[in-house]
Amino acid sequence: MKMTTSKWLLTIILLLSVVLAACAGGTDSKDATSKEPSKETEKDDDEGTTENPEGGGDLVLAVHSDASTLDPSGSNDVPSTNAQYNIFETLVKRDIDNNIVASLAESWETIDETTFEFKLRQGVKFHDGEDFNADAVKASLDRILDPEVASSKYNTFSMITSVDVVDEFTVRIITEYPFSPILAHLSHSGGAIISPKSVEADYAAMDNGEDSGSVISVNPVGTGFFKFESWEPGAEIKLIRNEDYWGDKPHVDTVTFRVIPESATRNSDLERGFVHIVDPVQPSEVAALNNGDFAKVLQTPSTALTHLGFNTERAPFDNVKVRQAITMMVNKQEIIDGVYEGFAIPAEGPLAPKSFGYDPDVIGLEYNVEEAKKLMSEAGHADGFKATIWTNDNPQRIDMAVILQDVLKELNIDITVEQMEFGAYLDKLRSGEHDMYMLSWSNSLADADNGLYSLFHSIVKGVPPNAVWYGTDEVDDLLNKGRKASDPDERLTIYKEAQKVLIEEAPMVYLNHPEYLTGVSNSITGFKLDSSNTYLLQDVKIVK
Numbered sequence: 150m151k152m153t154t155s156k157w158l159l160t161i162i163l164l165l166s167v168v169l170a171a172c173a174g175g176t177d178s179k180d181a182t183s184k185e186p187s188k189e190t191e192k193d194d195d196e197g198t199t200e201n202p203e204g205g206g207d208l209v210l211a212v213h214s215d216a217s218t219l220d221p222s223g224s225n226d227v228p229s230t231n232a233q234y235n236i237f238e239t240l241v242k243r244d245i246d247n248n249i250v251a252s253l254a255e256s257w258e259t260i261d262e263t264t265f266e267f268k269l270r271q272g273v274k275f276h277d278g279e280d281f282n283a284d285a286v287k288a289s290l291d292r293i294l295d296p297e298v299a300s301s302k303y304n305t306f307s308m309i310t311s312v313d314v315v316d317e318f319t320v321r322i323i324t325e326y327p328f329s330p331i332l333a334h335l336s337h338s339g340g341a342i343i344s345p346k347s348v349e350a351d352y353a354a355m356d357n358g359e360d361s362g363s364v365i366s367v368n369p370v371g372t373g374f375f376k377f378e379s380w381e382p383g384a385e386i387k388l389i390r391n392e393d394y395w396g397d398k399p400h401v402d403t404v405t406f407r408v409i410p411e412s413a414t415r416n417s418d419l420e421r422g423f424v425h426i427v428d429p430v431q432p433s434e435v436a437a438l439n440n441g442d443f444a445k446v447l448q449t450p451s452t453a454l455t456h457l458g459f460n461t462e463r464a465p466f467d468n469v470k471v472r473q474a475i476t477m478m479v480n481k482q483e484i485i486d487g488v489y490e491g492f493a494i495p496a497e498g499p500l501a502p503k504s505f506g507y508d509p510d511v512i513g514l515e516y517n518v519e520e521a522k523k524l525m526s527e528a529g530h531a532d533g534f535k536a537t538i539w540t541n542d543n544p545q546r547i548d549m550a551v552i553l554q555d556v557l558k559e560l561n562i563d564i565t566v567e568q569m570e571f572g573a574y575l576d577k578l579r580s581g582e583h584d585m586y587m588l589s590w591s592n593s594l595a596d597a598d599n600g601l602y603s604l605f606h607s608i609v610k611g612v613p614p615n616a617v618w619y620g621t622d623e624v625d626d627l628l629n630k631g632r633k634a635s636d637p638d639e640r641l642t643i644y645k646e647a648q649k650v651l652i653e654e655a656p657m658v659y660l661n662h663p664e665y666l667t668g669v670s671n672s673i674t675g676f677k678l679d680s681s682n683t684y685l686l687q688d689v690k691i692v693k
Contacts, residue, residue, distance in 0.1 A: 204400035206691040208673070210684065211415040211424040213543070214571045215383055215408045219369040220351075220362035221341035222293050222300040225613060226575065227591065230338045231684050232386050232406060236276075237341030237371030240267055240286065241332055245677055245685070247595055249332045253281065253342055253372065262327040262635060269318040273395045275344040276376045283314040288349075289342045290322070298361045302339025304602060304609055308632065327635040330505075333594040338683075344370035374399050374687050384408055400675070400690045410542060419444050419668050425691070426676060426684075427668035431544055432490035438668050448492070449665040449678045452501040452592045452600070455493070455545075457538070457553065457658040460583050462618040466536075470528035472655040476514045477521040478556050479658050488548045492666060496659035498648045499601060503680065506597025506631075506644035513652050513659060518559060525560050533561025536584040540566065541574040546587035549660065578616040589663070590614040593681040597644040598632045605651060619656040 216229040221237055224230065240254040254267040273281035290312045293300045308328045313321045324331060334340070343365060351364040369377045374396070375388035386406040390399050407424065409415045415427040416434060420443050430438060435446045457479075459466040466472060481495040497513035500506055525531055538553060540546040547568055554564040569577065578586060592600035603609060606628050607620020627647040634640045652659075665682050675688035 204690040205402045207403045207405055208401040208686065208689055208691065209405045209407055209424040210426040210428065211407050211409045211418055212428050213410055216386060217572050217575065218362055218366045219377065219380065220365040221338050221343065222298065222302050223362040223366065225301050227682050233338055233341060233369070234683050235375040235388055235404065235686055236369050236373045236377055237343065238373050239340045239342065240335050243336050245679060247680065249336060260321065263324045265322045265331060267320050269320065270395065271318055273372050274393055275372055276370045276391060277344050277346055279344050279346050281342065281372055282317050283320040285342055285345050286320045287312045287314055288345045290340065292348055293339060297355065301612065302337070305334055305337050305339050326633040328632060329635050329637065329640065330594065330596045330598055333596055337594060341371060375404055397687065399687045404686060412544070416668065419670060422672065425670040425673045430666040430668045432492050432666065435666060444668050444670045447667045447669050447678060449680060450503065451663060451665055451680050451682065452504045452595045453589050453663055454496055454499055454501065454592065455589045455660045455663055457660060458586050458588060458617045459656060460581065460618055461656050462581065463584060465528065465530055465534055466584060468528045469654060470524040471530060473514060474521040474524040474560060475557065476655050476658045477517045478560060479660070480516045481660060484549055484552060485661055488545050489661065489663060493661040493663040496661050498652050498659055499604060500597060500648065501592065501662040504592055504595045504597060504600050506600065506641060508645045508648055511645065511648045511652065514655060521560060533563065535563045537565045537567055538585045538587065539574065539583045540568045540587040541571040542568055550587055575613050578613050579611060581611055581618055586616055588614060588616065591681050595680065601644065601647060602628050602632065605656065617656040624650055
């Protein structure tokens with residue numbers, strides 16, 4: 150039985166998803182433009198302005214999933230990043246248009262092709278009263294690179310060979326090779342600067358047998374415009390305004406991230422005024438919310454990649470023809486129409502259109518049932534096999550898994566769908582015991598290096614998002630060359646070739662690039678979301 154129309158797909162979803170469970174969903178994602186460091190000094194337009202907040206009140210966000218950790222060096226998930234972003238700051242950051250702007254560094258310059266000097270903002274205090282300075286920058290970045298810490302963000306910063314203190318407010322970062330997207334990487338949440346006192350206490354806990362991050366995650370201390378107040382795992386995280394913040398203070402007194410997995414409950418709370426923001430809104434709920442008088446849905450294009458990953462070290466998915474055959478059974482547009490109600494675009498390969506390195510001429514493996522059957526026969530699996538698709542409790546992922554469960558019957562593949570809570574899901578993916586899985590990668594820097602290296606380089610095998618356990622000498626070589634090349638045109642050529650190889654190798658089915666859908670109450674103003682699904686809360690006001 151071949152895949153038919155979107156209407157038929159939606160019927161299947163509605164019938165079968167009840168069997169799996171009616172759960173709400175969260176998405177994991179991002180966007181940013183990598184800019185080559187300039188010889189010229191760059192400064193934030195708002196330098197030196199500090200305004201007193203207006204408004205007050207408790208801003209409440211109803212979110213699908215809880216953070217996994219509040220240690221910036223220990224997570225790769227959006228729920229964690231959203232809390233961390235409001236507590237910590239990085240040397241540089243990206244504005245809403247993904248331009249690099251000043252943050253804890255007021256200015257920077259390129260000394261030579263591997264040396265970058267940063268002039269630091271003076272008069273900044275950590276939440277615990279400690280002074281921000283060059284020693285604090287060195288302590289935080291050195292910690293990420295420490296193999297004993299085993300940071301999940303290590304590969305984002307692995308090109309850094311040393312962080313040198315020039316004076317109290319000047320630091321130099323030395324890279325192993327010319328690395329053009331260095332500023333984009335330093336804007337990554339993993340590069341957050343943590344109180345040196347917290348770093349020291351965390352190391353002391355490690356010496357006593359505790360895990361890295363055990364101190365920092367429980368009591369995160371940064372320089373951000375909000376301070377950590379409390380965390381009840383599985384229930385809520387609460388932040389309070391930093392009255393001593395060096396820049397413009399936020400308008401609200403407190404922020405509460407309330408974990409509400411059920412979509413209907415989130416929306417009901419939004420209508421009754423119990424929460425101000427709900428994330429995510431399901432595609433099927435957009436029209437109803439927009440037609441109401443209490444909220445509107447914010448639609449934000451992303452550089453995220455939703456994918457069906459294969460465990461390429463596990464038979465029969467170690468056979469490229471099996472992976473190609475399954476890929477050819479997926480009608481991506483019908484899934485977008487039936488599951489996302491059009492709030493996504495089909496993915497040809499691993500990079501979204503707004504990412505640096507994206508090649509519009511690259512064409513993915515096309516939907517072709519007969520060719521898929523032929524490949525299965527050539528792979529010795531004409532009679533099919535049994536396999537499992539893992540997913541977390543995200544409705545779109547569940548629905549897509551249900552669709553795949555049905556369409557793969559035509560290849561005699563008997564699929565079982567297993568779903569689990571997001572934190573447990575990530576832990577289980579690291580075990581390598583899965584066949585296939587549903588996930589999304591945000592490409593939070595909107596650069597091919599971040600979009601491809603983290604997913605496909607052999608050095609990160611088995612570390613989500615590389616739960617495909619994939620890595621080859623050819624792809625490794627291309628990705629290594631891509632991050633070392635300083636010329637943008639050379640990088641584009643390298644990444645074009647890498648995308649062609651990754652499409653042919655099919656370590657995952659590149660499904661779509663979704664829009665982020667966020668419900669925003671009419672009682673607030675100033676809320677923004679960037680293309681990585683990061684909440685920008687500094688300018689939010691509660692107006693009624």
